[in-house]
Amino acid sequence: MSVTIRIIDGPLGEPASVLLPAAQFGAAIVFDGVVRSDEGGRTIRALNYEVYEPMASNMLAELGREMLTKHGLVSIMVEHSRGEVSVGQRSFRLTVHALHRAESLAAVGEFIDLMKRDVPIWKTALHASPPGLA
């Protein structure tokens, strides 16, 4: 059982292979959040993420432990960007290993809901042209 939290400057890279002892899990999910070009009805070029540390990491870890216990997960890893992430790039990744698919899917959905409610991370849309000229 493990919880890993990583706050990364700029966009996330490709998912890394997670080395875990074989046969401990039956389901592995990698969920990636990607910056879309439309945010609140306007076309954007990037999002800027403000992360209030160490509270954000602390709360992500606390949420991770809560999901681990509640859903009996094998492991959970959270990666979140800080700073600017362009359209099409990844800003958030949740990697969950569990014995069965049901708990892995439940944990992903629940984690993201709670994160968006409680974790001190804010995003600001960066527009291609200055506001007022679009």
Next chain:
Amino acid sequence: MSVTIRIIDGPLGEPASVLLPAAQFGAAIVFDGVVRSDEGGRTIRALNYEVYEPMASNMLAELGREMLTKHGLVSIMVEHSRGEVSVGQRSFRLTVHALHRAESLAAVGEFIDLMKRDVPIWKTALHASPPGLA
């Protein structure tokens, strides 16, 4: 919008990067099913998958199209093993791209439920020792 079905002899490899036009999606999920060492209370060394083709591929594609329409997905890719897959190896992968996380998670859960109910794929446990000697 695309649906891709791949039946692969033996275990699946690492997830491949899927090239999609940028900014078309906000959520990407890769769900991997992994062979566990315990199946029905006994320790196994592998599972053998029987796939009734072309019905299995046809139905996976039909299910994929159904999920694409129902959940407004951007793309869905299904990879399933045929033949022997050892403990710790991956036998099933579902890759979903969607605008938002809610529909991507719903599509993954629903697809797997329907697959396990309707798609003509059977698995047989292969034990380390012959039955009767365990």
Next chain:
Amino acid sequence: MLNVTLQFMVFRVLIFGPLARELACTSIAVDVPDNGSARDVNEALAARYPHKATFFRGARLAVNHAFQSAEVPLHAGDEIAVVELVGGG
């Protein structure tokens, strides 16, 4: 003198997975009356394996690689399979 000719179609119904292991075969030959339907295949399987009659009466059949209703008429050469006890993933 009355001449009655009963016409039958013979199908080799494909079976897979746990069912194939239990019955130690991969297909079951059944006779179905001409103009018979999928339901006649279910009944023929049930008659052939009385100890599994309930299972075979309710078993889903695929005809030419698609699920069909019990009423669908069969034709010589149709590929029929029992699609039960599946569990991919």
Next chain:
Amino acid sequence: MLNVTLQFMVFRVLIFGPLARELACTSIAVDVPDNGSARDVNEALAARYPHKATFFRGARLAVNHAFQSAEVPLHAGDEIAVVELVGGG
């Protein structure tokens, strides 16, 4: 003659995201009575920005990087932040 000495603590309450952009600042200085609680910070913020009084009265505060109930007593040097309008992912 009555000598009344009121003691106050001064906090710089951190704000982020849309709120920081709207108010064009990243922290708000507030006075809170000695032995004051988180609720006093909410009230001070509401008084400071009357047009956002409802928002600030209900706003969640983090004290030293953890959410705290409105009754938690504050101490000089505590780090206080408004954690609202979050939306990571």
